[in-house]
Amino acid sequence: MGCRASVSCYSFNGNKLITTGGGGMIVTDDANIAQRARYLTTQAKDDPVEYIHGAVGFNYRLTNVQAAIGVGQMEELTNYVAIKRENARRYRDGLAGISGITPMPEAEYATNSFWLYTILVDKERFGKSSRDLLADLSRRSIQSRPLWQPMHRSPAHLGNTFVGDSVADSLCRDALSLPSSVGLSQRELDLVVDAIRSAAR
Ligand SMILES: *Cc1c(COP(=O)(O)O)cnc(C)c1O
Numbered sequence: 001m002g003c004r005a006s007v008s009c010y011s012f013n014g015n016k017l018i019t020t021g022g023g024g025m026i027v028t029d030d031a032n033i034a035q036r037a038r039y040l041t042t043q044a045k046d047d048p049v050e051y052i053h054g055a056v057g058f059n060y061r062l063t064n065v066q067a068a069i070g071v072g073q074m075e076e077l078t079n080y081v082a083i084k085r086e087n088a089r090r091y092r093d094g095l096a097g098i099s100g101i102t103p104m105p106e107a108e109y110a111t112n113s114f115w116l117y118t119i120l121v122d123k124e125r126f127g128k129s130s131r132d133l134l135a136d137l138s139r140r141s142i143q144s145r146p147l148w149q150p151m152h153r154s155p156a157h158l159g160n161t162f163v164g165d166s167v168a169d170s171l172c173r174d175a176l177s178l179p180s181s182v183g184l185s186q187r188e189l190d191l192v193v194d195a196i197r198s199a200a201r
Contacts (some may be wrong), residue, residue, distance in 0.1 A: 006028060006029070006030050006033065007026060007027070007028045007030070007033055008026070008027050008028070009024060009025070009026055010024050010025040010026075010027070011024045012024050012025065012062075012066075012070060016115065017077070017080050017081070017084070017113055017115050018070065018073035018074065018076065018077055018080065019069075019070075019073060020062060020066040020067065020069045020070040020073070021066055021069060022066070023060075023062045023066055024062075025062070039055070039057065040055065040057050040058060040060075041057070041058055041059075041060035041061065042057065042059075042060075042061060043057040043058070043059055044056065044057025044058075045057070080182050081113050083182040084113055084114040084115060084117075084180065084182060085112070085113075085114055087114065087117060087180060087182075087184060087189060088104060088106075088112070088114035088117055090186065090189045090190075090193075091103060091104070091117050091119075091178065091189065091192075091193065092104070094189070094190065094193030095119065095193060095196065098126070098196060098197055098200055099125050099126065099200070100121060100122040100123075100124070100125030100126025100127065100200070101119055101120070101121060101122075101126060101196065101200075102119060102120035102122070103119060104117050104118050104119060114180070115180065116177045116180050117177065117178050117179075117180045118147065118175050118176065118177045118178070119175070119176055119178060120171075120174045120175055120176075121133055121174050121175075121176055122174065123174075126200055127200060128199060128200070129173075130146065130173065130174050130175060130176040131146070133176055133196065133199055134146070134176060136195070136199040137192070137195055137196070137199070140195050142179065142191070142192055142195055143179060144176050144177060144178055144179070145176070145177045146172065146175060146176060146177070147171055147172050147175040147177065148172075149172060150168035150169060150171075150172055152168070153169070153172070178192055179192055
Protein backbone atom coordinates (compact mmCIF):
# COMPACT_ATOMS: atom_id res chain seq x y z
CA MET A 1 0.00 0.00 0.00
CA GLY A 2 1.15 3.52 -0.75
CA CYS A 3 4.52 2.60 -2.18
CA ARG A 4 4.13 2.95 -5.94
CA ALA A 5 6.27 6.07 -6.10
CA SER A 6 9.66 7.07 -4.75
CA VAL A 7 7.89 9.27 -2.19
CA SER A 8 4.49 8.63 -0.63
CA CYS A 9 2.57 10.78 1.86
CA TYR A 10 0.12 9.68 4.51
CA SER A 11 -2.26 11.97 6.35
CA PHE A 12 -3.06 11.29 10.00
CA ASN A 13 -5.57 14.12 10.20
CA GLY A 14 -8.42 13.62 12.66
CA ASN A 15 -10.95 12.50 10.02
CA LYS A 16 -8.80 9.69 8.62
CA LEU A 17 -9.07 5.94 9.01
CA ILE A 18 -6.39 6.10 11.66
CA THR A 19 -5.23 9.34 13.17
CA THR A 20 -2.65 10.98 15.39
CA GLY A 21 -4.90 14.00 15.82
CA GLY A 22 -3.05 15.79 13.03
CA GLY A 23 0.06 15.60 10.91
CA GLY A 24 1.26 12.81 8.69
CA MET A 25 4.14 10.75 7.38
CA ILE A 26 6.39 10.63 4.35
CA VAL A 27 7.79 7.28 3.25
CA THR A 28 10.60 6.83 0.76
CA ASP A 29 13.25 4.27 -0.09
CA ASP A 30 15.61 7.01 -1.24
CA ALA A 31 18.11 7.88 1.53
CA ASN A 32 18.81 11.34 0.06
CA ILE A 33 15.14 12.29 -0.03
CA ALA A 34 14.70 10.96 3.52
CA GLN A 35 17.60 13.06 4.73
CA ARG A 36 16.31 16.15 2.94
CA ALA A 37 12.80 15.64 4.34
CA ARG A 38 14.18 15.30 7.89
CA TYR A 39 16.24 18.44 7.37
CA LEU A 40 13.34 20.55 6.08
CA THR A 41 10.81 19.29 8.63
CA THR A 42 13.10 19.97 11.59
CA GLN A 43 13.81 23.65 10.86
CA ALA A 44 16.71 23.12 8.42
CA LYS A 45 19.36 23.62 11.09
CA ASP A 46 22.96 23.56 9.87
CA ASP A 47 24.78 23.65 13.18
CA PRO A 48 24.25 21.51 16.28
CA VAL A 49 24.78 24.50 18.60
CA GLU A 50 24.29 27.77 16.75
CA TYR A 51 20.96 28.63 15.16
CA ILE A 52 21.98 28.75 11.54
CA HIS A 53 19.48 27.83 8.84
CA GLY A 54 20.72 26.86 5.39
CA ALA A 55 17.25 26.81 3.93
CA VAL A 56 13.74 27.89 4.82
CA GLY A 57 12.70 24.97 7.02
CA PHE A 58 9.54 24.02 8.84
CA ASN A 59 8.62 22.84 12.31
CA TYR A 60 6.72 19.81 11.03
CA ARG A 61 7.66 17.25 13.66
CA LEU A 62 5.19 14.62 14.71
CA THR A 63 5.51 14.69 18.51
CA ASN A 64 6.31 11.57 20.56
CA VAL A 65 2.82 11.74 22.05
CA GLN A 66 1.25 11.80 18.58
CA ALA A 67 3.46 8.94 17.45
CA ALA A 68 2.32 6.89 20.45
CA ILE A 69 -1.30 7.54 19.52
CA GLY A 70 -0.50 6.42 15.97
CA VAL A 71 1.05 3.19 17.18
CA GLY A 72 -2.05 2.53 19.27
CA GLN A 73 -4.24 3.28 16.26
CA MET A 74 -2.38 0.71 14.17
CA GLU A 75 -3.91 -1.96 16.42
CA GLU A 76 -7.34 -0.84 15.20
CA LEU A 77 -6.50 -0.55 11.49
CA THR A 78 -7.58 -4.02 10.38
CA ASN A 79 -10.79 -3.76 12.34
CA TYR A 80 -11.59 -0.28 10.98
CA VAL A 81 -11.03 -1.37 7.38
CA ALA A 82 -13.32 -4.35 7.95
CA ILE A 83 -16.05 -2.05 9.34
CA LYS A 84 -15.67 0.41 6.44
CA ARG A 85 -15.89 -2.42 3.93
CA GLU A 86 -19.01 -3.71 5.67
CA ASN A 87 -20.53 -0.19 5.56
CA ALA A 88 -19.73 -0.10 1.84
CA ARG A 89 -21.35 -3.47 1.24
CA ARG A 90 -24.48 -2.26 2.98
CA TYR A 91 -24.60 0.94 0.96
CA ARG A 92 -23.98 -0.94 -2.28
CA ASP A 93 -26.75 -3.45 -1.62
CA GLY A 94 -29.12 -0.76 -0.38
CA LEU A 95 -28.52 1.63 -3.26
CA ALA A 96 -28.67 -1.05 -5.97
CA GLY A 97 -31.62 -0.43 -8.21
CA ILE A 98 -32.05 3.27 -7.42
CA SER A 99 -32.02 4.78 -10.89
CA GLY A 100 -29.31 7.38 -11.43
CA ILE A 101 -27.20 6.42 -8.39
CA THR A 102 -23.81 4.83 -9.05
CA PRO A 103 -22.43 3.09 -5.94
CA MET A 104 -18.74 3.46 -5.18
CA PRO A 105 -16.70 1.06 -7.32
CA GLU A 106 -13.75 -1.07 -6.25
CA ALA A 107 -10.96 -1.59 -8.75
CA GLU A 108 -10.13 -5.22 -9.48
CA TYR A 109 -6.46 -4.70 -8.66
CA ALA A 110 -7.14 -3.03 -5.29
CA THR A 111 -8.70 -3.53 -1.89
CA ASN A 112 -10.63 -0.34 -1.22
CA SER A 113 -10.61 0.83 2.39
CA PHE A 114 -13.82 2.80 1.64
CA TRP A 115 -12.53 5.48 3.99
CA LEU A 116 -15.17 7.77 2.51
CA TYR A 117 -18.12 6.26 0.66
CA THR A 118 -18.87 8.37 -2.41
CA ILE A 119 -21.73 7.90 -4.86
CA LEU A 120 -22.38 9.50 -8.23
CA VAL A 121 -25.73 11.17 -8.84
CA ASP A 122 -26.93 11.38 -12.44
CA LYS A 123 -29.22 14.41 -12.43
CA GLU A 124 -31.33 13.28 -15.41
CA ARG A 125 -31.91 9.73 -14.24
CA PHE A 126 -32.16 10.40 -10.50
CA GLY A 127 -34.28 13.49 -11.01
CA LYS A 128 -32.11 15.67 -8.78
CA SER A 129 -28.55 16.97 -8.74
CA SER A 130 -25.99 15.84 -6.15
CA ARG A 131 -26.32 19.25 -4.46
CA ASP A 132 -30.13 18.99 -4.31
CA LEU A 133 -29.73 15.54 -2.79
CA LEU A 134 -27.26 17.02 -0.27
CA ALA A 135 -29.91 19.59 0.73
CA ASP A 136 -32.59 16.88 0.98
CA LEU A 137 -30.41 14.74 3.22
CA SER A 138 -29.49 17.77 5.32
CA ARG A 139 -33.18 18.46 5.96
CA ARG A 140 -33.31 14.95 7.43
CA SER A 141 -30.25 15.72 9.60
CA ILE A 142 -28.01 13.51 7.45
CA GLN A 143 -24.69 15.12 6.61
CA SER A 144 -23.20 14.51 3.16
CA ARG A 145 -20.41 16.29 1.31
CA PRO A 146 -19.33 17.05 -2.26
CA LEU A 147 -15.91 15.94 -3.46
CA TRP A 148 -12.97 18.34 -3.37
CA GLN A 149 -12.93 21.11 -5.91
CA PRO A 150 -10.62 20.16 -8.81
CA MET A 151 -7.36 22.03 -8.33
CA HIS A 152 -7.56 23.81 -11.69
CA ARG A 153 -10.85 25.37 -10.47
CA SER A 154 -9.46 26.47 -7.14
CA PRO A 155 -9.03 30.27 -6.97
CA ALA A 156 -5.58 29.69 -5.47
CA HIS A 157 -4.45 27.75 -8.54
CA LEU A 158 -6.34 29.51 -11.34
CA GLY A 159 -4.24 29.99 -14.44
CA ASN A 160 -1.81 27.17 -13.63
CA THR A 161 -1.15 24.45 -16.18
CA PHE A 162 -3.27 21.34 -15.77
CA VAL A 163 -3.69 18.08 -17.67
CA GLY A 164 -6.86 16.20 -18.54
CA ASP A 165 -10.24 17.47 -19.63
CA SER A 166 -13.67 17.14 -18.05
CA VAL A 167 -13.42 14.07 -15.78
CA ALA A 168 -12.57 15.97 -12.60
CA ASP A 169 -15.29 18.51 -13.34
CA SER A 170 -18.01 15.91 -13.85
CA LEU A 171 -16.93 14.00 -10.73
CA CYS A 172 -17.06 17.22 -8.74
CA ARG A 173 -20.53 17.97 -10.12
CA ASP A 174 -22.02 14.49 -9.58
CA ALA A 175 -20.25 13.05 -6.52
CA LEU A 176 -21.64 12.99 -3.02
CA SER A 177 -19.87 11.44 -0.01
CA LEU A 178 -22.20 9.75 2.44
CA PRO A 179 -21.76 9.26 6.20
CA SER A 180 -18.88 6.79 6.50
CA SER A 181 -17.86 6.67 10.15
CA VAL A 182 -16.83 3.38 11.72
CA GLY A 183 -19.27 4.31 14.50
CA LEU A 184 -22.38 4.13 12.27
CA SER A 185 -24.94 1.51 13.22
CA GLN A 186 -26.63 -0.66 10.62
CA ARG A 187 -29.88 1.15 11.36
CA GLU A 188 -28.24 4.50 10.62
CA LEU A 189 -26.85 3.21 7.32
CA ASP A 190 -30.32 1.98 6.38
CA LEU A 191 -31.75 5.40 7.26
CA VAL A 192 -29.35 7.05 4.80
CA VAL A 193 -30.30 4.58 2.06
CA ASP A 194 -34.02 5.11 2.72
CA ALA A 195 -33.55 8.89 2.63
CA ILE A 196 -31.83 8.66 -0.77
CA ARG A 197 -34.54 6.36 -2.10
CA SER A 198 -37.32 8.72 -1.03
CA ALA A 199 -35.46 11.76 -2.35
CA ALA A 200 -35.62 10.12 -5.78
CA ARG A 201 -39.38 10.19 -5.84
C1 LIG B 1 -6.75 14.03 4.06
C2 LIG B 1 -6.76 14.41 2.69
C3 LIG B 1 -6.08 15.58 2.31
C4 LIG B 1 -5.37 16.49 3.29
O1 LIG B 1 -4.45 15.88 4.13
P1 LIG B 1 -4.03 16.67 5.45
O2 LIG B 1 -3.05 15.81 6.15
O3 LIG B 1 -5.29 16.86 6.23
O4 LIG B 1 -3.47 17.97 5.00
C5 LIG B 1 -6.12 15.90 0.99
N1 LIG B 1 -6.78 15.16 0.08
C6 LIG B 1 -7.43 14.04 0.42
C7 LIG B 1 -8.14 13.25 -0.63
C8 LIG B 1 -7.45 13.64 1.73
O5 LIG B 1 -8.13 12.53 2.06
